[in-house]
Amino acid sequence: FISIQHFIMVHKQIQIYKDLGTSEQCYIHLKNAFQYLTSLYKIEEINSTIINNQNIQSNLLCFGGGYDLGYLNLLQLSGCLNIHNYIKENMGRYLGICAGAYFACDYCYFDMNGPLEVYGERYIKLFQGLFSDNGKPAIIGSKLGNGCGILSGVHFEYDPYLLEKQIYNVDPENNVNSSLSQLE
Template identity: 30%
Template sequence: MPRPQILTYVDAGASEWTACLMRTIGHQLHAGAYEIRAVMADEIRHDATLFDDAVLFVMPGGADLPYCALLNGAPNARIRHFVEQGGVYLGICAGAYYACRELAFHAGTRGAICGPRELRLVDAVAVGSLPELTGGRLYDGTPRTTAAVELRTTDSLTDVPMSLYTHYHGGCRFDFDDPPGPGTQVLAVYSGIDGTPPAIVSARVGKGRAVLTGVHLEISERECKDALRGHSDMPAYLYVCDRLAQTGDVRLLVFRQLLAHAGLVLD
């Protein structure tokens, strides 16, 4: 009997962090319980059996516009059908922007990316990046706009709210109509921003669920340092890694709770 599959998108737009994400998810799972499979856009479009054994579809961080270019139309319809029939979509950073009703990325600037999104699993506007988390700097893809940001979970994710630092690099907050629709939960908030806007959310979609996070819970202090190696200004940003280390155990616990919320059986 085939094992349940976790499908992770690795085509154009997916960032170099995707391998780290797949590895970190794999380390949390019950041994042998799942197959983690990398998938391309053509498979989503043409493989009629792709979702037959899938329980989770992971859309990683990276860039939203290449996702739109390859997945608009039939592929998005298949992803949405998978979720509506009981599957779970996990969107991280760009994967979270992509699954909202609309995004507003750097609105009002020359490089703005704004507008509705076809997949529309969560009825929210994904707003970013968030310069109030990065010393006033808009995301530019370099270590200058990375940060270890303060997060606080809600009792929808952890029995007792927890505070932690987690990796941030260009992610979003989620702006809902007030109040959010039925079946929608705020799992964590940015506690370092006025108004503590949602940082991680979950929404019922048919029989399934979409779980979206504007931050990278999967990235540890060690992986942060690995990513900075080779950058001439690495020493100036090691404080980000050091801050992640302060709450590393809590970060991993919260990431595990997020995977459990998505329905996975953990080790």
């Protein structure tokens, strides 16, 4: 079993992917979650240019929600293989949430025959099995060579306080809806 505490407590640098395909809201929540957990770790943004052209230096590489076809568009096979090798050869750690989770699998089937249908081979191959259990949430720990990862269909990084501020434009501490107060 691989715990999220292992990921956070062992490493001093966490990089979160932010580029084409990244949901801004998911990125904000993921960054906020790590900043909330500790101030002892450096949280950095990483993009496709860095992944494609440099060795990944992260102790924990995170891909949050969004759409993985955007990730694939910029990273191409070479960037995905860089991530694969970072995990497998360099004892890398990977955290994938929602699109970031299925991006790291062997093959993706998402919303088949639906409006958001995505399918096809993926190249990180952190998890090579097939998991589907009638819409139940899944969190999978997996090893790849010397490294490992956690793949989660669940958005456990979402902060209700931050969601309330984003969705309703409410400041929960003062219980004020800024949109309504502007009208008065």
